[in-house]
Amino acid sequence: MRPPPLNIADILCWADEFHQKQGRWPDRNDGAVEGEFDLSWRKIDSALKLGNRGLQRGSSLAKLLLARRKRRHKGMLPTLTEAQILTWADAHHSRTAEWPIYSSGSIPAVKGETWSAVDHSLRIGRRGLLGGSSLAQLLEARRGVRNVQAAPDLTVRQVLVWADSYHAKYGSWPTRESGPVDGATVETWSAVAQAFVVGGRGLGERSSLAQFLALHRNARNHMDVPPLTAELILGWADAHQERTGTWPKRGSGAIPDAEGEKWSAVDAALVMGVRGLPGGSSLAKLLAEHRGVRNKQALPQLATEQIREWIEAYHERTGEWPKPGSGLIPESPGETWAAVNTALARGGRGLPGGLSLYGVVCECREVTVFESAD
Incomplete structure (x- = not known):
């Protein structure tokens, strides 16, 4: 049987329905025409090209949609001026x-x-x-x-003049993110840095802005940082504690004793094992191990017998029984009655959970009363 004839109105109607559902216009590779028996977009495109099924020869699905629906045709793009x-x-x-x-x-x-x-x-x-x-x-x-x-060539002397001016103004050396170069029309540090990377604009061998400043101004290069040791880090930590009265944390900011160094970078090096460190540690772990600083991420284990001893010592010292708000426990530096109460209730740190400081205090009071009666 001969396939039924096609007409432009029907094709555009099917294309409009496709566009409404798919959010785009159909092309010859979009498969079957929905709701039509044995008809595909490829067959429609072929009929438009060859002049089959009652259609005029020399068109195509893409040309039809360009002419009647203004759909962009990659082979017939509009002129530009x-x-x-x-x-x-x-x-x-x-x-x-x-x-x-x-x-x-x-x-x-x-x-x-x-x-x-x-x-x-x-x-x-x-x-x-x-x-x-x-x-x-x-x-x-x-x-x-x-x-x-087509940017003009750069010279070592000119870049150093710009860098020195930047350092004098901001107290740090420029990076590729430092924005426009003061005193240079339409020049940016990003463009200068890129020139070093590709070795262009008269700079010769490929390098980087950071390497250039490290060589000529002894500026810290974050891609070539010096090695670290536990002893060096502990020395900085001791100085921090002496200066501030507290031990440093990863968020403690810059290290005054080491230009360009930050506690966050030191902690990352301890964790990842870079810059000569073995890894698997952290700033908190290092200070806990070598300076006895309490590490909240690795709190010591507790036992109810130990807690009873702290309770009795508190009672002997104050004549009262401890509560969650009673503050620090002198017998265990850094430990608080609130933390003990939480561990008793929730479990963890060697405790089963489901207990409370009040319950343990009651046990101690009963023993004390019984011994007093004897």
Whole structure:
């Protein structure tokens, strides 16, 4: 049997239904047409191309949707003009405060258009453009935007002048995230750092901004930090305790005795085993082991008999019985009656749980009363 004829109105109706459900227009690879027997989008596309089933020859599904539904056709893209591209670039700058580059993604004003496609067309001469240009070159010529591909050469002397000025102003050395270079028109530290990475702009061998500053200004390079030892860390910790009256934690910030060093970095090195350390430790564990500092993540085990001894000692010392709010336990530095009560109730630290400080105190009081009666 001959397949039934097709007409443009039906094809557009099926395409509209597809678009409503899928959020996009169909193409020839989308399989069967929903609700139609033995009909696929590929067969429709073929009939439009060959002029079968009552259709006029020389069209296609993509061409039909371009003409009747304004769907973008990759093989029949609209022409471009430099004026139009500059209008889109101005809108991008107004919206983001930055000029677009080839990797800036889609252009909101034109569905399906991207900056990479615009840049490509400017380069090879497509879509009505002459070619031999680029998005960066167009913006440099017409908007005065710096073209990083044609940036002026840098010198060691100039970079050091900028770096010294930055250090004098901010008290630290610049990084690639340090923003614009003061005193240099449209120069940024990101661009300077990238020039070191690729060895471009007259700088020669590949390096990095951090390596450059370490070599010429003895600045700390976080990619090449000095080794650590337990003895060195403990020395810094002792100085911290003497200065502040407390032992350092991972969040205690910078270490005044070691420029550029932080307690968080020291803790990470102890945990991960880098910078000459064996790993598997931490700042808290190191201080607990070598300075007897209480480590909340590894509290000592408890036993009810030991707790009874602390209760009796408290009673002898004060004439009262301890409560959860009675503070520190002198017989165990760092231990509190509140922590003991929590361990008794919840279990852990060698205790079964389901108990309370009040219950253990009652047991001790009964023993005391009984002994007094004897």
